[in-house]
Amino acid sequence: MREEPVLSIRDLRMKYDDRYVLNGIDLEAYPGQIIGYIGPNGAGKSTTVKIMLGLVEGYTGEVKLFGKSVGDGDLEYKRRIGYVPEVSDLYDSLTAAEYATFVGELYGLTYEEAERKAERLMGLFGLGDAYRSRISSFSKGMRQKTMIVCSLLHDPDILFLDEPLSGLDANSVLIVKEVMARLAARGKTIFYSSHIMEVVEKISHRIILIDGGRVAADGTFEELSAQNEKGSLEDIFNRLTGFHEHKELAERFVDVVQEGRP
Numbered sequence: 286m287r288e289e290p291v292l293s294i295r296d297l298r299m300k301y302d303d304r305y306v307l308n309g310i311d312l313e314a315y316p317g318q319i320i321g322y323i324g325p326n327g328a329g330k331s332t333t334v335k336i337m338l339g340l341v342e343g344y345t346g347e348v349k350l351f352g353k354s355v356g357d358g359d360l361e362y363k364r365r366i367g368y369v370p371e372v373s374d375l376y377d378s379l380t381a382a383e384y385a386t387f388v389g390e391l392y393g394l395t396y397e398e399a400e401r402k403a404e405r406l407m408g409l410f411g412l413g414d415a416y417r418s419r420i421s422s423f424s425k426g427m428r429q430k431t432m433i434v435c436s437l438l439h440d441p442d443i444l445f446l447d448e449p450l451s452g453l454d455a456n457s458v459l460i461v462k463e464v465m466a467r468l469a470a471r472g473k474t475i476f477y478s479s480h481i482m483e484v485v486e487k488i489s490h491r492i493i494l495i496d497g498g499r500v501a502a503d504g505t506f507e508e509l510s511a512q513n514e515k516g517s518l519e520d521i522f523n524r525l526t527g528f529h530e531h532k533e534l535a536e537r538f539v540d541v542v543q544e545g546r547p
């Protein structure tokens with residue numbers, strides 16, 4: 286018998302003003318899966334994730350996490366979710382230690398538990414010395430690592446990551462990719478949203494492509510390759526979203542840059 290899905294979405298529709306941005310999304314995710322969630326800019330990826338996180342209302346359709354509808358007012362499910370947004374809005378005036386204990390307590394940890402865990406995780410990321418410094422002094426990569434640490438303090442069952450490797454150096458990228466693989470091996474579900482196709486292709490057990498508010502493809506990379514002409518995920522993405530003009534557009538772009546120049 287197949288396991289129960291951690292996440293299930295049926296006929297999800299959402300409109301802003303009079304325009305539908307989600308046009309009937311259906312998807313399911315199971316324990317231990319890393320799902321590469323991809324699509325062109327404006328396709329509806331963030332909107333779907335924000336609905337799952339309970340941050341956006343006004344949709345129709347069914348969205349269930351851990352078997353319960355996210356719209357039913359019971360917020361207990363949020364304790365089992367971790368989220369790394371694309372843009373980190375950390376509180377600059379706090380130290381990483383203050384921020385991590387604040388977030389940890391929000392997720393139900395005691396101050397001491399959050400403090401101890403965050404310090405060790407930051408240390409493993411090479412940020413042991415920075416742990417008690419103000420976030421305002423942090424580089425982009427240090428902020429990103431802090432966000433990742435804080436999203437994991439409560440050991441969530443499902444993790445939503447939006448461009449989590451943004452700003453990370455090559456060594457840190459290796460660690461984070463390995464951490465994701467190991468979390469999945471321990472039964473966690475990871476919803477990985479990114480525009481970096483090489484990484485999505487390599488780490489995902491399953492890839493979901495959203496285009497125009499619909500699921501345009503859903504399967505393993507091998508399944509997507511078999512359904513389309515062989516090639517990289519980038520090639521499949523370009524083909525499925527009907528995009529072929531990058532050379533022509535680049536040429537026109539450079540022409541405009543140089544217009545009127547001697």
Ligand SMILES: Nc1ncnc2c1ncn2[C@@H]1O[C@H](COP(=O)(O)OP(=O)(O)OP(=O)(O)O)[C@@H](O)[C@H]1O
Binds near residue numbers: 301302325326329331
């Ligand atoms: N609060 C809002 N009000 C009005 N329109 C919105 C709002 N949020 C998103 N949209 C619109 O919904 C559509 C989907 O946006 P969304 O942010 O979900 O796309 P995305 O796939 O995450 O894009 P990207 O890859 O650029 O992050 C876009 O056309 C966007 O303009």
